[in-house]
Amino acid sequence: MNGIIGIRPVIKDYAWGNDAFIADLLGLEHDGPRAELWMGAHRQGSATLEGTGERLSDFLDVNGSFAGLENADSFPFLFKILAIAQTLSIQCHPDAEQARAGYEAESDKHGTVDRKDWNYQDSNPKAEMLYALTPVRAMCGFRRFEDIVELLKKAVPNLYSDHLAEFGTIKEVFDTIYRLDSDALAFGEAELLKNSEELAEPIRSLVKELGDRYFGDPGVFMPLMLNIVDLEPGQAIYLKPRVLHAYISGNGVELMNNSDNVLRAGLTRKHMDVDELEKVMYAESYDAKPMESVSDQGGTHFVCEGGFTLTVMASGRYTNTIGGPRILICTEGQAVLNGDYTLAKGQCCIVGSQVTSLDVDADGATVFMASANP
Numbered sequence: 001m002n003g004i005i006g007i008r009p010v011i012k013d014y015a016w017g018n019d020a021f022i023a024d025l026l027g028l029e030h031d032g033p034r035a036e037l038w039m040g041a042h043r044q045g046s047a048t049l050e051g052t053g054e055r056l057s058d059f060l061d062v063n064g065s066f067a068g069l070e071n072a073d074s075f076p077f078l079f080k081i082l083a084i085a086q087t088l089s090i091q092c093h094p095d096a097e098q099a100r101a102g103y104e105a106e107s108d109k110h111g112t113v114d115r116k117d118w119n120y121q122d123s124n125p126k127a128e129m130l131y132a133l134t135p136v137r138a139m140c141g142f143r144r145f146e147d148i149v150e151l152l153k154k155a156v157p158n159l160y161s162d163h164l165a166e167f168g169t170i171k172e173v174f175d176t177i178y179r180l181d182s183d184a185l186a187f188g189e190a191e192l193l194k195n196s197e198e199l200a201e202p203i204r205s206l207v208k209e210l211g212d213r214y215f216g217d218p219g220v221f222m223p224l225m226l227n228i229v230d231l232e233p234g235q236a237i238y239l240k241p242r243v244l245h246a247y248i249s250g251n252g253v254e255l256m257n258n259s260d261n262v263l264r265a266g267l268t269r270k271h272m273d274v275d276e277l278e279k280v281m282y283a284e285s286y287d288a289k290p291m292e293s294v295s296d297q298g299g300t301h302f303v304c305e306g307g308f309t310l311t312v313m314a315s316g317r318y319t320n321t322i323g324g325p326r327i328l329i330c331t332e333g334q335a336v337l338n339g340d341y342t343l344a345k346g347q348c349c350i351v352g353s354q355v356t357s358l359d360v361d362a363d364g365a366t367v368f369m370a371s372a373n374p
Contacts, residue, residue, distance in 0.1 A: 003355040004341045005066075006050030007327070007348050009081075012036040018085035021134075021251045025081065025331060026346045036254075037081040039327050039348050039370070041072040044121060044260050047348070056350065067325035068353030076372035077308040079327045080254040082130065087210065087248045089268035090139070090219045090226075092281045093126030093261050095241040102261075102276070117271045121260040127306025128256035129238045129291065131368070132231035133331070136250030137202070139226035141243050141286025142170050151203070151224040155195050159188035171283035174225065178218045178265070178274050189220050202228050206248065210267065219266025222246070227288055235290040236302050236310070242282035253331075255310045255370050298322065299360075303373060311369040313362045320358045326351040326371045333365030343367065 011022065017035025022028075025037075038045035046057035057072035064071050094102055103123040115121070130136065142148070148170065152160045163184065167173050180188065193211045196204050206223045214220055226244060231237060231252075239245055244265055263277045264270055294301045298320035299313040311320065313335075327350050330343040337343060337351075338359050345365075351358060360367055 002338075002341070003352040004337060005350050005352075007039065007047040007056055007350050008050060009037040009039045009047050009329075009348055010045040012038060012045065016084060016086045016088050018083045018251075021083035022081060033085065035083060039079040039081075039329060040077065040258060041075040042078050042122075042258055042260060043072065046072070047350075066352045066354075067350070068323075069325070075258050075325065077327075077370050078256050078258045078260075079329070079370040080256075081251075081329070082247065082254050083251050084136075084247050084249050086213075087206075087267055088246050089262075089270065090222055090244060090246040090265040091262050092244045092265070092277070093128070093241050093259065093263065094120070094280050096125040098241075098280055099123050099125045099259065099261055102280075119261075119263060119271075119273050119276045121262075122258075124257055124259035124261065125241050125306070126257050126259035126261050127239065127241050127304060128254060129236055129302060129304050129306075129308075129310060130231075130247070131236040131253040131255075131302065131310055131312070132233050132250060133253060134233055134251045136231040136252050137248040138229050138231070138237065138245060139222060139248065140229050140237060140239060140245045140288035141227050141282075142225055142284065143227055144285045145170050148173065148225050151199070154198055155207075155224055156188050156191045156221075159184070159191055163188075169283070170225070170285070171278070174283065175274075175278060177221050180218070182216070185218060186216060189215055192221065192224075202230075214267050217266045219246075219268075222266065227286070229288050231290060236293070237288055238291050238302075238304050238306075239288065240282075240306065242280055243286050243288070244281050245288075253310065253368050255304070255308050257306055257308070299369070307373050309371050309373055311371065312366070313360050313369065314366040315364060316362055318360045318362065320360060320369070321356065322358075322369075322371045322374065323356065324353050324372045326358070326369050328360075328367055328369045331366050331368065333362070335365040335367045336361040
């Protein structure tokens with residue numbers, strides 16, 4: 001073993017995925033939605049080893065020293081490709097303390113309730129970043145309270161005066177909308193759709209799209225409450241735990257803590273627990289700006305305070321000395337690692353912690369590398 005092992009990612013075929021981007025990356029037919037590639041050791045979607053088909057999580061449970069870890073549960077990140085054809089569910093994720101407490105509090109469910117109805121899939125926090133491979137649109141974090149009020153008054157004046165005018169915080173407005181009875185919710189959404197032409201783009205088109213698809217879901221109001229962010233290829237956004245968000249369209253590279261904890265806030269038929277959601281979510285305004293990056297001989301690095309770094313190596317030669325386990329994927333061309341390991345388009349590998357210096361010849365290629373922060 002030379003410290004580099006080829007792995008095969010897991011494909012998640014969620015309905016919001018598109019049928020082309022991941023298929024083209026992997027050389028597959030366009031035969032249905034492919035939403036996510038999971039490249040990691042999370043037990044809900046572990047990659048497998050090339051050649052043997054062994055789950056990476058099982059391999060690391062026995063060979064943790066390869067990654068400098070005790071076992072798969074201590075793997076420091078989860079690496080993904082996203083291919084977004086339609087808006088994902090609105091969601092947020094817990095911080096470290098919330099994840100530990102929430103998972104423990106639900107321990108009695110683990111043997112009796114279907115896993116899809118758990119609020120906490122694991123005890124890990126979940127911060128995340130998304131790097132745009134194509135133009136990406138997302139809703140990220142609450143707008144300023146004053147801006148939310150202005151939009152609500154314009155879009156749903158009757159709903160606002162009847163149910164929302166007395167409140168002075170984002171949390172109070174959010175809570176009221178999410179607890180409207182079905183008649184009041186339908187009245188408000190009908191009013192919203194009727195008045196949508198009064199709204200500026202891109203709010204107008206997003207309200208119409210969500211209203212057509214999810215009428216009766218409180219998430220239809222969220223374009224009025226959440227910032228809409230557009231990323232150009234090469235830009236990235238970081239979302240700390242607890243920030244409410246939803247990806248709307250585009251294709252990107254996603255990197256996060258090794259967690260599948262999701263508290264949902266609408267635009268979905270999956271499990272939603274408003275009480276737990278409101279305990280977790282950050283109910284203040286959040287200015288989600290594109291991230292800054294740092295470039296050196298190892299590539300262009302997007303360093304996240306959540307504990308992980310995405311490194312981009314494109315059309316050049318790089319020497320990278322980031323330690324710990326690393327996962328790489330080639331998205332264009334063909335790269336060579338440490339002189340003798342070839343990584344072609346769509347191929348992934350894990351680099352062990354014993355590899356202290358990684359030479360990447362990405363001449364004519366693009367390689368993304370996930371790692372833990374030093």
